[in-house]
Amino acid sequence: MKYISTRGQAPELTFEEAMLTGLARDGGLYVPEIVPTLTKDEIAEMAGLSYEDIAYRVMRPFVGESFGDDEFRGLIKNAYAGFAHDARAPLKQLGPNHFLLELFHGPTLAFKDFAMQLIGQMFQAALTKRGERVVIVGATSGDTGSAAIEAFKGLDNVDVFIMFPEGRVSDVQRRQMTTPPESNVHALAVKGDFDDCQARLKDMFNDHDFRDEVGLAGVNSINWGRVLAQVVYYFSSAVSLGAPHREVSFTVPTGNFGDIFAGYIARKMGLPIRDLVIATNQNDILHRTMETGAYTKEGVTPSISPSMDIQVSSNFERVLFDVYGRDGAAIQQVMDDMSEKGSFTISQGAIETLREEFKSGRVSEDETSATIKDMLPRSGEVLCPHSAIGVRIGEEHLSDVPMVTLATAHPAKFPAAVKDACGVDVGLPTHMEGLFERDERVTPVANDLTALTTLIRERLNK
Numbered sequence: 001m002k003y004i005s006t007r008g009q010a011p012e013l014t015f016e017e018a019m020l021t022g023l024a025r026d027g028g029l030y031v032p033e034i035v036p037t038l039t040k041d042e043i044a045e046m047a048g049l050s051y052e053d054i055a056y057r058v059m060r061p062f063v064g065e066s067f068g069d070d071e072f073r074g075l076i077k078n079a080y081a082g083f084a085h086d087a088r089a090p091l092k093q094l095g096p097n098h099f100l101l102e103l104f105h106g107p108t109l110a111f112k113d114f115a116m117q118l119i120g121q122m123f124q125a126a127l128t129k130r131g132e133r134v135v136i137v138g139a140t141s142g143d144t145g146s147a148a149i150e151a152f153k154g155l156d157n158v159d160v161f162i163m164f165p166e167g168r169v170s171d172v173q174r175r176q177m178t179t180p181p182e183s184n185v186h187a188l189a190v191k192g193d194f195d196d197c198q199a200r201l202k203d204m205f206n207d208h209d210f211r212d213e214v215g216l217a218g219v220n221s222i223n224w225g226r227v228l229a230q231v232v233y234y235f236s237s238a239v240s241l242g243a244p245h246r247e248v249s250f251t252v253p254t255g256n257f258g259d260i261f262a263g264y265i266a267r268k269m270g271l272p273i274r275d276l277v278i279a280t281n282q283n284d285i286l287h288r289t290m291e292t293g294a295y296t297k298e299g300v301t302p303s304i305s306p307s308m309d310i311q312v313s314s315n316f317e318r319v320l321f322d323v324y325g326r327d328g329a330a331i332q333q334v335m336d337d338m339s340e341k342g343s344f345t346i347s348q349g350a351i352e353t354l355r356e357e358f359k360s361g362r363v364s365e366d367e368t369s370a371t372i373k374d375m376l377p378r379s380g381e382v383l384c385p386h387s388a389i390g391v392r393i394g395e396e397h398l399s400d401v402p403m404v405t406l407a408t409a410h411p412a413k414f415p416a417a418v419k420d421a422c423g424v425d426v427g428l429p430t431h432m433e434g435l436f437e438r439d440e441r442v443t444p445v446a447n448d449l450t451a452l453t454t455l456i457r458e459r460l461n462k
């Protein structure tokens with residue numbers, strides 16, 4: 001299995017190399033050269049299996065020679081052992097034909113743990129074999145950073161630096177990043193918004209001297225290994241609702257387009273997904289793009305669903321690559337337009353294909369709160385604001401096949417917004433008690449490439 005860049009100029013890599021690299025050297029994102037498919041019988045055989053067994057069957061074809069069969073099974077087992085629910089990704093029924101896929105039972109209470117815990121295992125195994133060290137740098141709107149720190153803290157062959165937008169993450173999110181005492185963890189509060197953090201991250205990867213000097217690795221959702229791990233719960237949930245004999249639809253609260261792109265891959269692998277619905281908050285660039293055919297960057301307006309406060313949706317490049325007929329030069333052109341003018345127009349053929357693959361909707365702040373309030377008496381569920389956005393859009397797209405809405409975080413991660421909406425004080429689960437008593441360790445830093453690279457070099461040389 002070979003991985004190729006969406007911009008067509010970087011070398012082809014194996015799964016392990018693509019995972020350790022993150023962003024391709026031509027600025028593109030790695031995708032598999034061919035998406036393997038599973039037969040109807042192979043999907044049917046997943047019914048009744050454990051999450052880990054389904055994960056193995058879904059991911060094995062993508063991994064190639066990078067890990068042995070038993071080794072890969074072991075990594076999957078370790079990755080999910082710390083989850084607080086035996087089903088890992090349990091389904092709850094919200095109403096007629098509407099189901100909630102709870103993806104928040106991992107150690108940091110957001111769906112990011114599904115990918116990050118596995119990536120942590122895979123990095124450790126690969127680096128140990130190679131006898132190498134890496135510096136992981138990540139940008140986060142809150143949840144990726146805490147999940148990455150949880151997955152990599154204390155590992156011998158990794159330093160982890162996480163940039164978050166100062167003042168724009170919730171207290172729980174910040175404390176999850178700033179309280180781990182392990183010396184290989186570095187939380188950086190950047191003076192800017194999430195898009196600034198993500199832009200500086202790309203700058204670091206494009207600074208090839210720095211990249212090679214420190215052994216830079218990325219675990220943002222641009223990392224193919226993360227997308228892959230997220231494909232699994234589309235299969236596990238669809239199969240428990242009758243796939244492959246019955247179609248299933250999904251609604252996905254979307255920011256960086258990683259989670260929903262995993263659903264798109266599941267469909268390409270043969271899972272009968274009818275609708276794949278993009279749900280955005282007021283920072284609705286993806287919804288506007290689907291409506292107008294123009295991808296136009298505007299400012300980010302902070303919302304009560306901060307993990308979706310994004311205007312530059314990195315993984316969108318992967319789907320563009322497909323709808324542009326896998327033409328790397330065309331993608332390079334589109335991305336050049338984007339950096340020069342802050343916008344680009346999608347070609348007629350490409351937007352038509354996108355509209356066949358995805359539906360979309362946007363939810364205002366008031367509607368988000370109203371949905372949290374409304375769903376509690378109707379279903380008994382206390383939704384986090386991101387999940388509420390999904391549920392609202394999911395309800396608008398109910399049909400004769402089951403709708404699965406992805407619940408991306410636990411409400412305890414966003415207690416203020418939840419309390420304002422429905423009056424409920426959601427406490428932290430027992431494994432996180434004490435979070436507010438621990439000391440914080442954080443370094444403020446300017447939104448500037450040189451300031452960041454200088455800081456990272458200093459820390460590594462200590």
Ligand SMILES: *Cc1c(COP(=O)(O)O)cnc(C)c1O
Nearest residue numbers: 143255256257258259307408409
């Ligand atoms: C990251 C995140 C999202 C958005 O996921 P993408 O893969 O970036 O689209 C939604 N909700 C929560 C709680 C998140 O942490």
